[in-house]
Amino acid sequence: MQNLGADRTTDNSVGSVGGAQAVSGKSPILELSGITKRFGRVAVADDLSLSVARGERLGVIGPNGAGKTSLFGLISGDLEPDAGQVSFDGHPIGKLDAAKRCRLGIGRTYQVPRPFEKMTVFENVLLAAQAGAGLEKRAAHGHAFAILEETGLARLANQPAGALGLLQRKRLELARALATRPVLLLLDEVAAGLTDPEVDELIGIVDAASTGEGELAIVWVEHVVRTLLATVDRLVCLDRGHVLADGAPASVMADPRVKEIYLGSEMELSGHVGGRGRPGENEEIGDIGQAGQAAAARR
């Protein structure tokens, strides 16, 4: 699976240097142009432009406060931009609410899973199959169950979602997003709080989903860069609401401006960091944000 990811990276690295436009000849599924969003004096998006091709896997990195989660909010419809345009599949979607965007094919997971706790695992996924994918009766049940099988939750189908542990909650979060039949999947820190083998399991699920259903594009935000490097075709580094670097993962990581942000955490770039897998500490150790903050302090 890791190899699979690595192969894909090398395949695309030739074409994708220089960013979105260069990625094969496919029309972009998502296009952000000139997005600005401010909370008071803090800009979470500052004239941000970005595009994602169909079936592409885009990794997004950046220090804390770079605007990674806000970017998802702007795409999924939780946040309304102050300026700029969001287009999905060639149509502007800036006026649509989150539910409509979901039905168009934008799926999203939260960093901290938010299952409907009083419902069963099955109901959680069924709901998404019905409301998100627009499936009726039998078809919805069948789809929901297939997704539970894919995500390894089938045997927990009748458990109340509130009783699940973190890994299972993350699976459910993924299952619920996949059940809406997304064309574009936004993954927010899937790895946070999990051990390496657990992260690999989830990557396996994402891998299967993206290769299985054809052209599923993925935008993946992660603090733990190793996870991303192994999986994505292209990498974007955000800093204070704008794109600092965009291109093949290797070239982005080699960018001096990115290096400056990550300075002091060389270890993180080369991949594995000891101590991951202990939830709680994980966030601190696997976090490139500290380095980012240090860099910010120097400015």
Added chain:
Amino acid sequence: MTILNDIIQGILLGGLFALFACGLSLMFGVMDVINLAHGDVAVAGVYLAVVLIPASHIPALWIFVLVVPAFMIGGYLVQRYLLQPSLDSGAITTLLVTFGLSIVLENVLLEVFTANSYSLNVGSLVSSSWQVSSQISVPYLDLVILGVAIVVLVALQLFLVRTRTGRLVRAVADDREAAELVGANYRHLFAVAAALAFGTVAFAGLALGAYTQVSPTAGPTYLLYGFEAVVIGGLGSLWGTLAGGLVLGVATTLGSQVDPNLGSMLPHLVFLFVLAVRPRGFFPKRAVT
């Protein structure tokens, strides 16, 4: 034995309170709306029936087939076009809007029907009762009202648990943003919850009209009972609301046995006591089910 009789009467009355309160509970549980017009909506149900019964030649007992659907549509529209815009600008605004709605309803009723009280003539149901023993007699009407309350609550529960729309209503009640993210149109679902609330309170209003004389200004009094039932049961819990209604009903009948004034005061005292001892009610839950 008279105590047993009082308790039975109280339970029967409690059904009415519960029927009354479940809509309040639903609207609070799903969309955090405290509907101060709830009592007036029930009263308006009685007056709509008073108009519709002679016009449609449907007997009072069956007039709910017109009144309840009309109120459900009304509830949907009120939520969609009156409460939703106010929700977008904050909880206090919504509270004020429902308060305004309460005043408007009350005054429209006063204007059209003057201050006269009306009741619904459901025929022999009112006067006849089931003589269980020499000490215990159960009026048929009370039995019917309790039966309606239970059927409505069970139907509501089944709707929320078993149906696609009901499941979505529970989802938006639990986590609106997450529900939107899987494609749930929360504005529609909020309005569905309001339709259910208005439908149930129309049932309660009709029951009330069959039970007693109702005046245009009676709404706030019933609202108070409704609130108390909801708070005793625990905000947002349907079965808790039923329990709360029963507690209030029994307190009313037992109180009036001692002194007629105590009958209207004891439920409020019980409410205060519960609030002091169990501030979150007996079945505290944040969302519906």
